[in-house]
Amino acid sequence: xxxxxxxxxxxxxxxxxxxxxxxxxxxxxxxxxxxxxxxxxxxxxxxxxxxxxxxxxxxxxxxxxxxxxxxxxxxxxxxxxxxxxxxxxxxxxxxxxxxxxxxxxxxxxxxxxxxxxxxxxxxxxxxxxxxxxxxxxxxxxxxxxxxxxxxxxxxxxxxxxxxxxxxxxxxxxxxxxxxxxxxxxxxxxxxxxxxxxxxxxxxxxxxxxxxxxxxxxxxxxxxxxxxxxxxxxxxxxxxxxxxxxxxxxxxxxxxxxxxxxxxxxxxxxxxxxxxxxxxxxxxxxxxxxxxxxxxxxxxxxxxxxxxxxxxxxxxxxxxxxxxxxxxxxxxxxxxxxxxxxxxxxxxxxxxxxxxxxxxxxxxxxxxxxxxxxxxxxxxxxxxxxxxxxxxxxxxxxxxxxxxxxxxxxxxxxxxxxxxxxxxxxxxxxxxxxxxxxxxxxxxxx
Amino acid sequence: xxxxxxxxxxxxxxxxxxxxxxxxxxxxxxxxxxxxxxxxxxxxxxxxxxxxxxxxxxxxxxxxxxxxxxxxxxxxxxxxxxxxxxxxxxxxxxxxxxxxxxxxxxxxxxxxxxxxxxxxxxxxxxxxxxxxxxxxxxxxxxxxxxxxxxxxxxxxxxxxxxxxxxxxxxxxxxxxxxxxxxxxxxxxxxxxxxxxxxxxxxxxxxxxxxxxxxxxxxxxxxxxx
Numbered sequence: 001x002x003x004x005x006x007x008x009x010x011x012x013x014x015x016x017x018x019x020x021x022x023x024x025x026x027x028x029x030x031x032x033x034x035x036x037x038x039x040x041x042x043x044x045x046x047x048x049x050x051x052x053x054x055x056x057x058x059x060x061x062x063x064x065x066x067x068x069x070x071x072x073x074x075x076x077x078x079x080x081x082x083x084x085x086x087x088x089x090x091x092x093x094x095x096x097x098x099x100x101x102x103x104x105x106x107x108x109x110x111x112x113x114x115x116x117x118x119x120x121x122x123x124x125x126x127x128x129x130x131x132x133x134x135x136x137x138x139x140x141x142x143x144x145x146x147x148x149x150x151x152x153x154x155x156x157x158x159x160x161x162x163x164x165x166x167x168x169x170x171x172x173x174x175x176x177x178x179x180x181x182x183x184x185x186x187x188x189x190x191x192x193x194x195x196x197x198x199x200x201x202x203x204x205x206x207x208x209x210x211x212x213x214x215x216x217x218x219x220x221x222x223x224x225x226x227x228x229x230x231x232x233x234x235x236x237x238x239x240x241x242x243x244x245x246x247x248x249x250x251x252x253x254x255x256x257x258x259x260x261x262x263x264x265x266x267x268x269x270x271x272x273x274x275x276x277x278x279x280x281x282x283x284x285x286x287x288x289x290x291x292x293x294x295x296x297x298x299x300x301x302x303x304x305x306x307x308x309x310x311x312x313x314x315x316x317x318x319x320x321x322x323x324x325x326x327x328x329x330x331x332x333x334x335x336x337x338x339x340x341x342x343x344x345x346x347x348x349x350x351x352x353x354x355x356x357x358x359x360x361x362x363x364x365x366x367x368x369x370x371x372x373x374x375x376x377x378x379x380x381x382x383x384x385x386x387x388x389x390x391x392x393x394x395x396x397x398x399x400x401x402x403x404x405x406x407x408x409x410x411x412x413x414x415x416x417x418x419x420x421x422x423x424x425x426x427x428x429x430x431x432x433x434x435x436x437x438x439x440x441x442x443x444x445x
Numbered sequence: 446x447x448x449x450x451x452x453x454x455x456x457x458x459x460x461x462x463x464x465x466x467x468x469x470x471x472x473x474x475x476x477x478x479x480x481x482x483x484x485x486x487x488x489x490x491x492x493x494x495x496x497x498x499x500x501x502x503x504x505x506x507x508x509x510x511x512x513x514x515x516x517x518x519x520x521x522x523x524x525x526x527x528x529x530x531x532x533x534x535x536x537x538x539x540x541x542x543x544x545x546x547x548x549x550x551x552x553x554x555x556x557x558x559x560x561x562x563x564x565x566x567x568x569x570x571x572x573x574x575x576x577x578x579x580x581x582x583x584x585x586x587x588x589x590x591x592x593x594x595x596x597x598x599x600x601x602x603x604x605x606x607x608x609x610x611x612x613x614x615x616x617x618x619x620x621x622x623x624x625x626x627x628x629x630x631x632x633x634x635x636x637x638x639x640x641x642x643x644x645x646x647x648x649x650x651x652x653x654x655x656x657x658x659x660x661x662x663x664x665x666x667x668x669x670x
Contacts, residue, residue, distance in 0.1 A: 224489030
């Protein structure tokens with residue numbers, strides 16, 4: 001900054017940390033349009049996460065396993081509490097619920113193909129089960145949502161498990177909306193609504209209101225399906241101790257817990273960024289609830305929201321999860337936000353890695369769209385292969401860490417394998433701050 | 446007539462036995478004794494059989510019904526005939542909340558009154574209520590017909606889609622985007638058929654028709670409360 005004409009230094013312009021350029025831009029956008037920002041995906045803000053944890057590895061006090069030659073098991077069985085036919089998965093990484101409607105048909109097929117090759121399950125979403133999805137998924141979890149779009153007993157019986165969705169991490173307490181741009185003839189028919197209108201999904205179930213009702217709802221679903229199917233209850237990360245306890249009380253076989261980094265097809269940005277708990281903060285209270293009720297491992301815990309690598313898988317499992325679930329990462333694996341579409345992202349006012357206007361149905365990668373031309377850009381066979389590869393790498397990474405910690409099964413990972421890099425992560429994960437034997441709130445301190 | 450004592454034989458045996466009738470139709474008449482308000486009675490049926498429940502039922506009686514006729518000779522708890530696909534469910538007494546919720550097809554007849562949220566999120570079912578219905582009925586109702594021979598409570602048809610609502614008595618209040626609509630000859634004809642199917646002797650011209658103003662069909666921030 002130059003001095004003024006009299007040689008007196010000028011004040012250096014300082015950007016406000018509170019009124020930053022992105023914040024001001026949003027104020028201007030809101031002032032111009034009168035509408036809040038709607039987008040897809042999960043929380044983009046920095047929150048304490050698995051990156052804030054480290055594994056300690058083996059040493060004199062712990063005996064490691066040989067990296068390539070000694071077995072480290074990855075199988076997991078979900079639904080052992082009440083279901084006659086629990087789901088048996090080769091790897092503890094499942095594909096989270098994403099609807100046909102939010103995603104294109106080829107994208108759903110790719111998820112089914114990749115998951116099936118990897119020996120794991122996929123999950124339907126709002127809007128019901130498509131024959132293609134059932135056909136390409138060897139293990140398919142059927143979501144039971146407040147809207148009940150496409151819900152019917154025949155598909156319920158075709159499913160391998162049923163997931164009662166109470167909430168999701170991106171918008172706990174919120175419903176959904178699929179904008180008219182994405183309502184093709186087929187999507188409209190599956191949801192019993194006119195083409196082209198915005199399809200709202202309710203935030204509450206229409207025929208039960210609390211845990212006592214939910215227990216009876218689960219009884220009904222079990223009676224309809226001959227007590228064969230595992231019943232999951234999915235909750236967004238809000239009050240994980242109590243939600244987990246109530247899910248167990250209601251009779252769940254599996255609790256699915258989704259933190260705020262978990263994605264959605266579309267909701268308000270303010271909802272995504274300001275409601276809910278980080279995934280890291282959810283796991284220990286949920287595990288504590290299971291332990292207090294004496295059902296840890298009997299009722300399985302699946303954690304989702306920001307799982308990206310085998311290290312994340314291993315960390316979630318070390319904190320007590322039985323398995324994890326991925327949505328956003330699976331989309332990236334099959335081609336979402338790929339740099340090869342940068343020119344088109346620019347035209348849409350975005351850039352690679354930041355594109356999140358999934359609700360508009362103009363996805364250059366052909367994943368979050370119902371436009372036939374765009375959807376045809378995704379080759380479901382090739383995309384399925386990419387997902388299989390990615391799942392395989394994550395599993396190998398998690399095994400690498402588990403062996404280094406001396407465990408012959410991913411389920412043997414434990415909190416004692418971990419330390420935290422920050423006070424916040426130490427408090428949330430209840431593992432010691434690195435180099436200490438202390439974490440905030442530790443009894444006796 | 447096949448007799449089934451629910452108290453003695455249990456719920457699992459009842460539903461398993463009724464499910465076994467799919468594809469076998471020589472035992473078409475069933476009578477369920479001692480229901481005693483049990484939940485999930487006769488759920489998930491998928492056969493052209495008739496099940497007479499001799500007493501009152503708890504939650505979700507005849508849930509997800511297909512093809513069967515389930516006749517409750519008493520009152521029904523919450524969620525009777527929820528998500529019904531086809532067939533007929535008749536309740537001789539009153540029905541609690543969420544009667545016919547999310548039903549995709551078939552006919553639900555309630556000879557007494559229905560409580561709140563009757564026909565919530567209905568997707569093609571026809572519901573005929575001889576008496577009154579409670580508040581928030583037909584909330585987000587997508588398709589099908591709701592006939593009320595008595596009065597309707599507050600917020601009828603809030604956020605309604607394409608379902609048709611016919612009410613003979615008073616409506617305490619209409620929900621968002623629900624308006625009274627002209628009763629044209631085709632509606633009178635449809636209503637006459639529904640009333641006959643529901644065993645009602647009311648006259649179609651005594652009813653008013655309500656439907657969606659379709660102003661909430663596409664998102665508009667000015668509609669926010």
